[in-house]
Amino acid sequence: MAGTTRLSVRNIRKSFGTHEVLRGISLEARDGDVISLLGASGSGKSTFLRCINLLEIADHGEISVDGELIQMVERGGRNVPANRRQVDRIRSELGMVFQSFNLWSHMTILENIIEGPVHVLKRPRAECIAEAEALLEKVGIAEKRHAYPAHLSGGQQQRAAIARSLAMKPKVMLFDEPTSALDPELVGEVLRVMRALAEEGMTMLVVTHEMSFARNVSNRVIFMKSGEIDSDGSPEELFGQGGSPSFRQFIGNFGG
Ligand SMILES: Nc1ncnc2c1ncn2[C@@H]1O[C@H](COP(=O)(O)OP(=O)(O)OP(=O)(O)O)[C@@H](O)[C@H]1O
Numbered sequence: 001m002a003g004t005t006r007l008s009v010r011n012i013r014k015s016f017g018t019h020e021v022l023r024g025i026s027l028e029a030r031d032g033d034v035i036s037l038l039g040a041s042g043s044g045k046s047t048f049l050r051c052i053n054l055l056e057i058a059d060h061g062e063i064s065v066d067g068e069l070i071q072m073v074e075r076g077g078r079n080v081p082a083n084r085r086q087v088d089r090i091r092s093e094l095g096m097v098f099q100s101f102n103l104w105s106h107m108t109i110l111e112n113i114i115e116g117p118v119h120v121l122k123r124p125r126a127e128c129i130a131e132a133e134a135l136l137e138k139v140g141i142a143e144k145r146h147a148y149p150a151h152l153s154g155g156q157q158q159r160a161a162i163a164r165s166l167a168m169k170p171k172v173m174l175f176d177e178p179t180s181a182l183d184p185e186l187v188g189e190v191l192r193v194m195r196a197l198a199e200e201g202m203t204m205l206v207v208t209h210e211m212s213f214a215r216n217v218s219n220r221v222i223f224m225k226s227g228e229i230d231s232d233g234s235p236e237e238l239f240g241q242g243g244s245p246s247f248r249q250f251i252g253n254f255g256g
Pocket of ligand 1: 016021039042043044046047
């Protein structure tokens with residue numbers, strides 16, 4: 001899909017001790033791209049997402065969000081972000097949705113959603129509430145606005161977590177196995193919300209084991225193996241006859 005480059009990652013490397021988990025990953029996401037990241041457990045998918053939004057700091061490589069390069073410096077032999085303010089700003093431009101929802105349990109759903117816009121972006125509270133209510137409507141849980149997370153099902157909590165990320169008006173949404181913690185009957189409601197976002201043109205990078213999402217919603221599929229990109233292409237290519245033998249074996253395990 002032609003368009004502005006929203007996310008550019010060049011040659012990311014990351015080790016934990018002597019274990020090199022990411023071995024030179026590069027990726028470019030253009031406006032509206034929906035990229036599914038697949039791979040066996042331990043192949044480095046979560047670490048890759050965490051490096052993009054700076055929850056982990058890559059040892060090498062470059063990351064740019066919407067054309068802005070994240071500045072790094074070397075300190076004590078380690079790569080560290082040069083500018084804390086830039087990190088905070090870039091993080092707010094990258095929405096992150098985790099497997100485990102990560103809502104604040106002591107706040108209502110509405111409070112969870114307005115927290116970032118009011119306290120981080122310093123926007124007027126009334127405006128943020130109006131937007132939050134529209135987002136709750138969009139993800140189908142408007143009636144839960146005054147409930148606490150513990151009173152919602154897993155699927156509802158994940159939809160609230162998506163609304164919370166969207167409230168920051170991110171340029172790219174990163175999803176880390178958003179349906180893996182859900183009972184099977186709740187997976188569909190979260191995938192429907194993600195599909196609607198994709199159809200609206202949100203740029204998304206999605207670590208998932210949901211082959212139907214990878215096949216039918218994403219426009220690009222990346223298969224990671226041992227910290228490297230093994231196969232990269234459109235779902236038609238990869239789920240057709242393309243993709244490496246490792247990819248074919250991987251999807252075979254999922255009945256793909
Ligand atoms: N903070 C850490 N310290 C040490 N090792 C880590 C750390 N985080 C991840 N690892 C290791 O890095 C490797 C890749 O982990 P990662 O979670 O990125 O894989 P993944 O592909 O997302 O796997 P899964 O599908 O199981 O979530 C694993 O061997 C893991 O044990």
